[in-house]
Amino acid sequence: MSAKGGPQFWQIARCDTGQQRDMSKIRLAIVGVGNCASSLLQGLEYYRHLGEQTRPVGLMHYDLGGYRPSDLEVACAFDIDRRKVGRPLEEACFAPPNNTALIWRDLPRYGVTVQMGELHDGIAPHMCSYPADRTFVPSSASPADIEAVLRKTGAEVMLCYLPVGSQKAVERYARACLETGVSLLNCMPVFIVSDEKWASEFAARQIPAVGDDVKSQLGSTILHRTIMKLFAERGIRLKHTYQLNTGGNTDFLNMLDRSRLGTKRKSKTEAVQSALPERMPDVDVHIGPSDYVAWQNDNKVCFLRIEGEGFAGIPIELELRMSVEDSPNSGGVVIDAIRCLKLARDRKIGGPLYSIAAYTMKHPPVQLADSIARERVEKFIAGELER
Numbered sequence: 001m002s003a004k005g006g007p008q009f010w011q012i013a014r015c016d017t018g019q020q021r022d023m024s025k026i027r028l029a030i031v032g033v034g035n036c037a038s039s040l041l042q043g044l045e046y047y048r049h050l051g052e053q054t055r056p057v058g059l060m061h062y063d064l065g066g067y068r069p070s071d072l073e074v075a076c077a078f079d080i081d082r083r084k085v086g087r088p089l090e091e092a093c094f095a096p097p098n099n100t101a102l103i104w105r106d107l108p109r110y111g112v113t114v115q116m117g118e119l120h121d122g123i124a125p126h127m128c129s130y131p132a133d134r135t136f137v138p139s140s141a142s143p144a145d146i147e148a149v150l151r152k153t154g155a156e157v158m159l160c161y162l163p164v165g166s167q168k169a170v171e172r173y174a175r176a177c178l179e180t181g182v183s184l185l186n187c188m189p190v191f192i193v194s195d196e197k198w199a200s201e202f203a204a205r206q207i208p209a210v211g212d213d214v215k216s217q218l219g220s221t222i223l224h225r226t227i228m229k230l231f232a233e234r235g236i237r238l239k240h241t242y243q244l245n246t247g248g249n250t251d252f253l254n255m256l257d258r259s260r261l262g263t264k265r266k267s268k269t270e271a272v273q274s275a276l277p278e279r280m281p282d283v284d285v286h287i288g289p290s291d292y293v294a295w296q297n298d299n300k301v302c303f304l305r306i307e308g309e310g311f312a313g314i315p316i317e318l319e320l321r322m323s324v325e326d327s328p329n330s331g332g333v334v335i336d337a338i339r340c341l342k343l344a345r346d347r348k349i350g351g352p353l354y355s356i357a358a359y360t361m362k363h364p365p366v367q368l369a370d371s372i373a374r375e376r377v378e379k380f381i382a383g384e385l386e387r
Ligand SMILES: NC(=O)c1ccc[n+]([C@@H]2O[C@H](COP(=O)([O-])OP(=O)(O)OC[C@H]3O[C@@H](n4cnc5c(N)ncnc54)[C@H](O)[C@@H]3O)[C@@H](O)[C@H]2O)c1
Pocket: 031, 032, 033, 034, 035, 036, 037, 078, 079, 080, 081, 098, 117, 118, 119, 120, 121, 122, 123, 136, 160, 161, 162, 163, 164, 166, 169, 187, 188, 189, 213, 214, 215, 216, 249, 250, 251, 326, 327, 328, 329, 330
């Protein structure tokens, strides 16, 4: 399979409409046209325009198993916000309350109108008391037939970008994947791919899936894991740690409702605990989103502290502050997970993909050290490892 020389006859498939599809492309269904979706699409345009001449920066793989950023295309998109539903996707990406940094203003005409999704628990009650330009505003349109849209548009990989705590909504879209054979890339912390029951359904239907909860390209999780592991490997006894995060996007606003945070805290905390040779007592590890600071917009600031004891019990402390633009940071790993899902589909492999999930997700079905996960991903891409 090569994306370089154009499609071969066997790479052309028909979808429900009878139209021909170029199977060397990867057809995406976007669920939640928020900041992460906007950053990913703008980033794809950035790399498309860079072309082959310049060595692309900011990617772990430019060519992954023959697939390049320009091979990703959008089949359909769902949202529930009245400023996005019914709008062309290229406009919806810039509609409020999206507030991520601008990467590429002139998005192409995708020919995709954002469809009304199924709301369920997508909007937390407290979100209604914030100004419209900062929060979600539900549309009154009737929901589209999700399965019919997925089939009609030839979607292959669904990107789930729903708000933290929308358990029912995520389950509804995951069910649609199972019904239609679309792969799920679950970027948020409702446990589907890492849940045995859901995972076995994806495996039984031979549908590749990756989840849950994106571990950003260089975000607080991978940084915290790496430093904690270093402390432990150098013989430091870890005593306490915290990771406090602030931001001013709708993700942080939504997370002010602590009752929606259960799986997010678990996902972030386990990601750090699992990097240690020995678990720390839960009471000594405090990790989570900490506050909403409106003027930060999509800038996320992470404050990290680690306390330990070194040689002869002498104390050692580390304080670190990292500032990143939150949403493009997720695009840097999602772009690889999408292409691994496509490789699995080409190879007729179904169920959770353990290597790329461990590398790109905070709460994968199986946690691996990041260096081992990386080696396994390379083997998977080369076809030496099944999943
Ligand atoms: N680096 C990162 O940004 C990062 C990392 C890890 C996980 N995540 C997770 O990814 C998810 C998406 O993040 P984001 O910043 O794009 O969020 P966002 O708030 O910008 O976007 C969420 C979108 O979902 C829409 N929505 C809400 N309910 C819906 C429903 N039922 N059906 C369809 N659409 C619905 C909203 O209108 C909005 O457009 C969040 O859960 C976040 O925690 C993000």
